[in-house]
Amino acid sequence: MQTGENEQALRKIIDFTRLLSIAILIVHFYLSCYPAFQILGLTKPFVNHILLPLSKMIVFTKVLYAKLAALILLMISLVGSKGKKDESIKASRIFIYCFTGVLLYFISTLFLTIHFPATTIAVLYIGLTVIGYMLLLSGLSLLFRMLKLNLGKDIFNKENESFPQEERLLENEYSINLPAIYNLKGKSRKSWINIINPFRGTLIGGSPGSGKSYFVIRHIITQHIQKGFTMLVYDFKYDDLTKIVYNSLLKYGHLYKVKPTQYIINLENIIHRANPLEPHTMMDITDAMDSSRTIMLGLNREWIKKQGDFFVESPINFITALMWFLKKYENGRYCTLPHVIELAQVEYKDLFEVLLQEPEIEVLINPFVSAWQNEAYEQLEGQIASAKISLARLSSPQLYYVLSGNDFSLDINNPDEPKIVCLANNPQKSQVYGAVLSLYINRINKLVNRKNQQKCSMIFDEFPTIYFNGIDNLIATARSNKVAVTLAVQDYSQLKKDYGREQAEVILNIVGNIIFGQVTGDTAKQLSERFGKINQQKESVSINSQDTSISKSTQLDFAIPVSKISGLSSGEFVGMVADNPDNKIDLKTFHNLIQNDHEGIRQEETGYHPIPNVRSVDQAEILMSYHQIKSDIKLLVDSVLSKLC
Structure with a gap:
């Protein structure tokens, strides 16, 4: 638990470990530079009585052992410390401190082997070792306080938003x-x-x-x-x-x-x-209704959102009646979209007389016939004119030629x-x-x-x-x-x-x-x-x-x-x-x-091959087909009306 007592106990252990590291280093200095201390008159019998027996311990038998022991205890004390983390600490600074400290800490041992006065050797050796120790202390302290953040590495969060995906190739006869x-x-x-x-x-x-x-x-x-x-x-x-x-x-x-x-x-x-209106593919009047809705809504895209309105459904019903009449007349001989367009242009009087000859579309054209008979011409124009105007945009010889073929x-x-x-x-x-x-x-x-x-x-x-x-x-x-x-x-x-x-x-x-x-x-x-x-x-x-x-x-x-x-x-x-x-x-x-x-x-x-031109058509042939369709409708109307006379 994070209690105050535990923190104080941990701090005491850390302080004791660091103190022990310093103590080992001081005893090592006293033992390794004893002649210099004698010359300077810093030796005391009481101190010798306590410290000289320590020289027989394994730690003090060699210079390297004493320095390593002091360094290990220093590192242990720093691992347990809880210094404030700081993101401004740079790794390069830590490296310089630690590298220089280690170099001075261990290279100072060479001064113990040179032939200089004992006091000079002691000053140089102890001085360099202490400087190295302090640099190591600073560098390691910074190391354990360095705050390593990865928050800025993936600024767009790409790695975090990645997820496993299918790596197998799964094939079948349709895939x-x-x-x-x-x-x-x-x-x-x-x-x-x-x-x-x-x-x-x-x-x-x-x-x-x-x-x-x-x-x-x-x-x-x-x-x-x-x-x-x-x-x-x-x-x-x-x-x-x-x-x-x-x-x-x-x-x-x-x-x-x-x-x-x-x-x-x-x-x-x-x-x-x-011919999209092939008569043998139109099984019942619903097919004509569907085709009529498609062509009218395709020409008037704004009607798509108004389906069900009177002035939208009326033109669709009108075109449906024309399509179904042509489908039934002489087994669909004239059942093409160009013929529907031309039939829509026939005068109302003749057109209604012709359409009334087909019983299956009587329900569809009855509102238009009623408006005509009651002289409600404005209503009739509102119902039919939008269909005629829309279809008129398709009155082109080229379109007629393509749509009437098979x-x-x-x-x-x-x-x-x-x-x-x-x-x-x-x-x-x-x-x-x-x-x-x-x-x-x-x-x-x-x-x-x-x-x-x-x-x-x-x-x-x-x-x-x-x-x-x-x-x-x-x-x-x-x-x-x-x-x-x-x-x-x-x-x-x-x-x-x-x-x-x-x-x-x-x-x-x-x-x-x-x-x-x-x-x-x-x-x-x-x-x-x-x-x-x-x-x-x-x-x-x-x-x-x-x-x-x-x-x-x-x-x-x-x-x-x-x-x-x-x-x-x-x-x-x-x-x-x-x-x-x-x-x-x-x-x-x-x-x-x-x-x-x-x-x-x-x-x-x-290396693609060009699309071949399988048909060569001159303008005369296209115009001939265009006029033939107009002639077909005129002939159809005249034929039906002549039978009524």
Whole structure:
């Protein structure tokens, strides 16, 4: 116990030990320099009677023994002392004191062997030995009072916030494996990011330049093609991802049971054509409703947050009626989006007469017909005009040409006819093109999420630039159908802006695999909380006028704090992976630097084959198709009206 009595007893023992050290040294001086003391008349019979018998003790038989004994006792006395700790004491000062002291303390013995007068030898020997002893006393006192703090070594707390990560390579027929290195207590170690179950959804995030495409997405593409996946790739900045897909397919296409064909939907430089409203894929009117909602919300992104409002749902119902009418008319002969756009431009009187011929859409168009018959023209314009104005942005000969073709069907994971489809966008025209590509994605989603199909990977770069109605349902249900969904975003706030807070939260929380580069604000905060806390050692020092105390404690703190996520370098990622029941991963959280073979990738890209131009289309052919669609609708309306007469 720290009682006053114990401290006083300890101090007495320390003082006695130090006194004994000095006493041994004094007796040693008297015995070794006895002739000098005789000359100086400092010897007394009484003292000789007491001290001379001591010369027979082992300690005093040799000079070295006496000095070592005095030095050992001095050190023992200092070990038990409780001097005030001082952080200003430098190790260099202690070394000079101790080194000089030891040198003088022991080298003084040489004076006992020289031929000088006894008094001179005694003065020199005793003087140097005492100076050495005092220097040693000072140096050792400073040594035991020196305060060694490590508080300033790791000023960013990197070592304390490091934690063990998965170092095993865990592979299966679906996995994505990314090599990386991480820091553990100041040491660099190799690790792996093992996405062993990509079917639980993967969300990739990071500010521009953080390395999403270069470090993660390119490897997902190459590894999934290598493992026989069919694929849908949304390439926001065409042809960054498309050329990776094309060359990976050239390299690994022989590994497929049935080699897939690559198709590219490019609305500017036409390569392939496809009809997203294939009539045989629209089983009931809900498919038309879903397609209508996708195209309208894709063209009017602000409507996403207003779903359920009268002037949002009315245009969607109107377009649904048009789609379903064209699906039913002559077995879907004119069931394409360009025909829907042209049909919407028909005058109300003729249009309603035509639409009323299809009983299945009577409920949908009844509000519009009632408004027309009751001459509520302002209400009717409010209901329909927004749909017509929005669709008018798609009235382009090139768009009509691409959307009315049938180069391939959209069931991309059909085992008998597998496909790899790339959807090309242009950042400068993303608002219009994004809506059309959203329709393709929506229709493909309906067809791939079925039983007994080939494994499929759906990769969406810059996901918020498209509207994917039902993405949460796809992630939640597609796991059993072997559909792996990968979404790339820049920030959670971007997702909230384009999809609304509720939908953004669902997307963030439903995915099983998360890989994020540098992000800030609310995104970094949510990620830090998701990664949890680890035990961290904390050190503190308290210095006052009487004493210095150091305390160490262990407490739970965030494994990856917000500030660290906000300051990640390019290629450095944090995240969490999901596991399987038959392949558990205990260390799911990671914070590491993904290792890319930069030289190997550079050489590979240098040897890339250019994407071939499979179609040569002149403007005359495009304009012919454009006018043909307009003529089809005019012919359809005239045909239906003539039957009514």
